[in-house]
Amino acid sequence: MKIRTLRYFIKEGFINSYRNKLMSLASVLIVVTSLIIFGVFVLISLNAQHNIGIWKEQPQLQAFCYQEIDDIQVRRVEEIIKADERILSYEKVTREQALERMRERLGKDAAILDGYGADIFPVSFIIRLKDVSYSSEVVKDLEKVTGIEKVSYSQDTVELITRMSHWFSLGCSVMIIVFLVASVFIIANTIKLTVFARRREISIMKYIGATDWFIRWPFVVEGVIISITGAILAFIVSAYGYKAVVDKFTQDAFFAQTNLLSMLSIESVWSRLAVYYAVIAVVVGAAGSFVSMRRYLKV
Amino acid sequence: MVELRNVSKTYANGTVALRDINLRLDKGEFVFLVGPSGSGKSTLVKLLLKEEDATEGEVYVNGYDVTSMTRQEIPYLRRSLGVVFQDFRLLPNKTVYENVAFAMIITEALPKEIRRQVPMALALVGLSRKANMYPHQLSGGEQQRVALARALVNNPALLIADEPTGNLDPETSWEIMKLLSEINHRGTTVIVATHEKSIVDAMKKRVVAISKGVIVRDQEKGLYRDEDKNTPVLY
Numbered sequence: 278m279k280i281r282t283l284r285y286f287i288k289e290g291f292i293n294s295y296r297n298k299l300m301s302l303a304s305v306l307i308v309v310t311s312l313i314i315f316g317v318f319v320l321i322s323l324n325a326q327h328n329i330g331i332w333k334e335q336p337q338l339q340a341f342c343y344q345e346i347d348d349i350q351v352r353r354v355e356e357i358i359k360a361d362e363r364i365l366s367y368e369k370v371t372r373e374q375a376l377e378r379m380r381e382r383l384g385k386d387a388a389i390l391d392g393y394g395a396d397i398f399p400v401s402f403i404i405r406l407k408d409v410s411y412s413s414e415v416v417k418d419l420e421k422v423t424g425i426e427k428v429s430y431s432q433d434t435v436e437l438i439t440r441m442s443h444w445f446s447l448g449c450s451v452m453i454i455v456f457l458v459a460s461v462f463i464i465a466n467t468i469k470l471t472v473f474a475r476r477r478e479i480s481i482m483k484y485i486g487a488t489d490w491f492i493r494w495p496f497v498v499e500g501v502i503i504s505i506t507g508a509i510l511a512f513i514v515s516a517y518g519y520k521a522v523v524d525k526f527t528q529d530a531f532f533a534q535t536n537l538l539s540m541l542s543i544e545s546v547w548s549r550l551a552v553y554y555a556v557i558a559v560v561v562g563a564a565g566s567f568v569s570m571r572r573y574l575k576v
Numbered sequence: 577m578v579e580l581r582n583v584s585k586t587y588a589n590g591t592v593a594l595r596d597i598n599l600r601l602d603k604g605e606f607v608f609l610v611g612p613s614g615s616g617k618s619t620l621v622k623l624l625l626k627e628e629d630a631t632e633g634e635v636y637v638n639g640y641d642v643t644s645m646t647r648q649e650i651p652y653l654r655r656s657l658g659v660v661f662q663d664f665r666l667l668p669n670k671t672v673y674e675n676v677a678f679a680m681i682i683t684e685a686l687p688k689e690i691r692r693q694v695p696m697a698l699a700l701v702g703l704s705r706k707a708n709m710y711p712h713q714l715s716g717g718e719q720q721r722v723a724l725a726r727a728l729v730n731n732p733a734l735l736i737a738d739e740p741t742g743n744l745d746p747e748t749s750w751e752i753m754k755l756l757s758e759i760n761h762r763g764t765t766v767i768v769a770t771h772e773k774s775i776v777d778a779m780k781k782r783v784v785a786i787s788k789g790v791i792v793r794d795q796e797k798g799l800y801r802d803e804d805k806n807t808p809v810l811y
């Protein structure tokens with residue numbers, strides 16, 4: 278295809294979508310909606326993976342000693358932990374530190390702790406493993422150690438998150454498919470209207486020897502213009518929306534202190550989002566045009 | 577140039593539009609295709625353009641075997657000839673210049689070629705000064721001239737006109753017919769389907785008369801009606 282012909286197709290595509298303003302607009306909105314749903318899904322998935330990744334990289338266990346054991350028994354437990362080859366590092370949380378952490382967590386309600394001493398809290402060890410795969414056996418072994426009451430296991434959380442994100446993905450995929458199919462059909466319908474509006478022109482083009490593809494290309498361009506416009510709008514909305522959420526999130530005191538969750542910055546996701554949107558837009562737009570041409574443009 | 581061998585056309589609804597047509601046109605000829613309304617003139621033109629397929633027989637146009645050609649080849653057959661219709665078939669939102677240029681754009685002609693050819697075609701039909709007007713600003717005769725310029729801009733060897741003067745007053749009709757004759761003198765083969773009796777009679781060209789789908793007469797320097805036989809013609 279020659280450049281000037283391409284330019285002609287693009288110009289005609291714009292003219293088509295402009296002449297058919299209302300339907301084009303409706304199609305654009307459907308595309309925007311689908312892409313935003315898709316974008317939310319992508320962003321949540323990316324963040325879920327990001328957090329699962331962090332947790333997996335730092336497999337953490339917390340071993341709690343019985344509350345009533347004395348320092349000598351605590352030291353014995355510590356020796357065992359220190360000697361374990363599978364453990365990368367550990368951090369001892371004393372009764373005083375545990376009290377302090379509880380105070381912090383309770384904030385203004387900390388008054389209820391007044392009158393109690395640190396001795397109501399057990400000593401515990403926060404343990405980092407060399408590899409996440411050791412988790413379950415280490416937990417089993419530690420639970421057998423005299424002096425340890427229980428071991429909390431963050432693997433449970435990882436599994437929970439993984440499972441939740443699986444169901445979430447499934448739900449979103451269904452919605453995305455429904456909306457993308459809707460987008461294809463509304464684009465097809467919009468183009469059908471243009472084809473009808475231009476059928477006289479199309480028949481004249483055939484008489485003077487235009488090839489089928491020469492007649493079809495402007496309609497393909499029209500479909501792609503609609504979907505690309507939708508993609509640009511969806512990108513703007515979702516990028517700003519995401520940035521606002523991230524800003525709110527980083528200001529949130531609870532998450533800031535606990536380090537329980539972290540969010541990817543907009544800078545690290547926008548390019549991926551843009552590429553996804555662009556690819557989907559071109560595919561959906563072209564698919565819409567082709568559906569329309571198969572049905573209504575028997576050139 | 578153009579040849580039909582034992583061509584018959586029956587439409588899907590059973591109407592027999594053409595029956596065993598044999599016709600040969602040589603390069604440079606000018607032929608009037610005459611006959612009353614419904615006699616099959618337009619059907620014959622449609623077969624030449626492969627807008628319709630012959631039910632039987634063979635059709636050859638400009639070296640193309642029209643009967644056996646595939647859909648993909650049709651545009652190239654149509655580019656090799658020019659065609660004008662009673663209703664002009666211009667694009668209303670394009671100027672005169674753009675309408676004519678469009679026939680070249682679809683062939684992906686060079687812009688340089690387009691800039692050279694379009695003014696020449698417009699000059700040939702005497703519309704150079706109206707190049708920037710839109711079809712609705714022109715008279716019927718002028719619109720048909722634009723259609724002619726568009727048909728000629730790719731320098732086709734064959735020009736087909738189906739009732740080109742059907743929507744025009746007698747005076748304008750004459751001008752268009754003279755123009756067709758002039759185009760023929762420049763070497764283009766011309767087929768004109770018409771029932772303009774006075775013009776056909778005055779121009780003394782080859783006349784092929786069709787009646788009820790059958791060629792009833794083929795005469796050099798003919799008249800609309802065969803005076804000798806007094807063939808009754810219904811119109």
Ligand SMILES: Nc1ncnc2c1ncn2[C@@H]1O[C@H](COP(=O)(O)OP(=O)(O)O)[C@@H](O)[C@H]1O
Nearest residue numbers: 587589591593612613614615616617618619620
């Ligand atoms: N698409 C069609 N389907 C069925 N019959 C047709 C069709 N087109 C033309 N006819 C019939 O074929 C015959 C010839 O028509 P046509 O070629 O248009 O004649 P003319 O151009 O000489 O007036 C007429 O009886 C007409 O009704």
Ligand SMILES: [Mg+2]
Nearest residue numbers: 617618619739
């Ligand atoms: Mg006719």
